[in-house]
Amino acid sequence: MFGTGAWSRARDSWSFATLATRSRSRRTVVDLARRVAETLSIPFCVGGGIGSVDLAAAILRAGADKVAVNTAAVRRPALLGEIAARAGSQAAVLAIDARRREGGGYEVVVEGGRADTGLDAIEWARRGVAAGAGEILLTSIDRDGTRDGFDLDLVARVADAVRVPVIASGGAGIVDHFVELFATTGSDAGLAASIFHSGEVVVSDLKRALAASGVRVRPSAEAA
């Protein structure tokens, strides 16, 4: 029903958990946030199917630090502002799934990449921030699951377009992908999950490689 991921956070650690839920049950999601908050001592973000400010507020009250909205924000951008007004813009994460257009540029897609929206990803990021988003979780649908590396062009363009933190997702396969992400884009973090779960990339190796490339790294010993 839900998966966990981890964000390589603020250029110095992977210390942010994400919970993606497809549950339609409001109570399940809120209970999940509460149970996670009881045991986890690092920040976490809940996303998936959040379509109302009331549900967002309930999840945040239960102990989540942020909620990520995607399709619901495309339908109604004002939702971002409503969450920001209730809980602060730092709690309102705009998740953008983007796919390269044949003629250039990036299309915002929803429903796991199955539906186009007609929105340009860079423009949508700008609008989302103006509407109240305090962070952007940017996933390249083209790279997601490929382990070919982050879409550096997409990430750089979005990171240059907004002043809020941008988290890059999709394509991480090896340690060097994080190194090139931070070296070539203004992105604040890279997200990866499966490569950590499978043990293909070991966090301590990643941190060592980032430190060697000049990125400040929070020592692993301090992690929760």
Add this chain to the structure above:
Amino acid sequence: MIAIVDYGVGNLASLEAALRRAGADDVRVTRSHVDILTAKAVVLPGVGRFGHCASELRRLGLDVMVRVARDRGIPLLGLCVGMQLFFDESEEDPGTPGLGLCRGRVRRLRGDVRVPHTGWNQVRIVREHPWLASVPDEAYFYFVHSYAVEPVDECAILATVQHGGALTAAVGSDGLLGLQFHPEKSGAMGTAALHSFVSATSG
């Protein structure tokens, strides 16, 4: 009993769990005036907008209780916007006064940096305080904020963090501590930071 002031704002579930991890066995999330005035220590959380936090606190009559607790010498810990509320007002919502426990300003982050300042960052200790005794210099803590306090009086800057310049990470005076970062979200180091406060105030 350590009272976490419940005015409908802040990550209260995480904060309560963190205080227990730090060794507090009696923690109460409460908006009872009696609880606050009989507590061994009071924790004022806060996230989001300064104006919203200040007006909710006032609406519940809790602003007076926190001030009275301070007057009576009950140890007081403010976190994030809870710490900003110690001050007179914030640039974020100039018309809404804070608690006025500390003199100074709360100003929007400046410079060519991303705002909010989000993520893990290194805290430099510039002055000692008994409730920060277990925090080593240059440890990492989790930050999320768009405004920072600039104290001008006895609420001295205890620690700073670099984000487009040196920002206030902690302020304190006798019986009072404010942290801009989130110890309840800062892993083992956050628990260590709360441990000093818990052990100093529950003895």
